[in-house]
Amino acid sequence: MTPQFDYITKRRFHFLELIIYWEGRLTTNHLQTHFAMSRSSASHIIQEYLQFYPNSLSYNASIKGYEATKYFNPCQTELDLNTYLKLAYQSEDAYTYQHFTRLNSPLADIQPAKVKGVLQALNQQKRIDVGYASVSSPDFESRIISPHNLVFDGMRWHVRAYCEKNRDFRDFVLTRFNGAYEFEGNAEYDQSHDTLWQTQLDVVIEPDPRLTPERAHIIALDHQMTKQPNGRYQRTINVRAALLLYLLKQLHLDSYQAKPEAQQIILSPECLEALKPYMAW
Structure with missing residues (x-):
């Protein structure tokens, strides 16, 4: 049975394991250094x-520190x-981590x-009337939504919410809200009602078959692919x-490149x- 730790202990053990790992x-x-302690x-x-x-x-005396055993x-x-780099940047030992960019x-x-x-509505499970602009409707218009999750896609933040105008769940880009809002009572829909949110998909990637075997192997290493019984590298x-x-x-993978070196x-x-049923752009 996994031990239950308080927040501080869990945070310290997490850092410890990241360093060892x-x-x-x-x-x-x-x-x-990290926790400013004795x-x-x-x-x-x-x-x-x-x-x-x-x-x-x-403890290994030759390296003057602890190292993982086979039981780690x-x-x-x-x-x-x-996550490791984020925590490393928080360290006061700036010299040690100055080579991370x-x-x-x-x-x-x-x-x-x-x-x-929007964040208050998300945390309190409320319906909220907000001003929102989109590419198709550049003027801010009133939308009543019930947010259930924040999502960062690598570039932008979105909120996943039930939209009463569309009568379905949609993604709303956070920068497109105008800051005007009014609460409209408790949310009637949450993530348990969001079919696409609850549906799990397996995305299987492999090297572009137009690549030479040598280049395909390099691409497989880049993307942590392993060789399958069918002989193809996949992840x-x-x-x-x-x-x-x-x-x-x-x-x-949202577009197709003419050259295999570009497609990879x-x-x-x-x-x-x-995946075709889920790939409407």
Whole structure:
């Protein structure tokens, strides 16, 4: 049974595991610097971790730090490189992490005043009358929506909501709200009613078949594909049907390039056929 930790312990264990997972060496200095604590407190956290997960770490005198053993099995989620780098940037040890460069989305900044009402409706499960502009209707018009999730597609923030005008669930770009809002009571629809949100899809990608075997192998490495029994390199990515088009854009599969070197990857033919009902652009 997985232990239940309070917020502070969970946060500290998460950081500890990220350091071990990505750097391969943990010292008390990592914890001292990141959490602005004493050496004894940092040492206590490591020992506390070992009480819950015995033999998962061992002290190596030659590297003057702890390293993972074969019994190390991270208990925290979100151990991806992006999460590691975000936490690394929060460290006061700027010199250590000065060689990390992150390109943020130029479209990600949102004006709080424009979306406060939407966020309140989302958190309180309310219907809200908002002013919204779209490409097809550039003038702000009143929309009554019931938000249920915020979504970042890699470039822009959206809110997934039930739209009473369309009588269906839609994605609304946060920057297109004008900041005018009025609450309209409790929401009657939530994510459990959103069929596309509840539907899980498997997106199967593979190297462009026009590539030479040598180049296809490199593309497979880039995208963490493995060789299947059918002899093709493939990778399966699970996604909500409501977010499929965003994923395809991230993978540059929303258009087809004339040159295979530019295209690099495609949806497997079988996957393409299965996803067609969800790919209305």
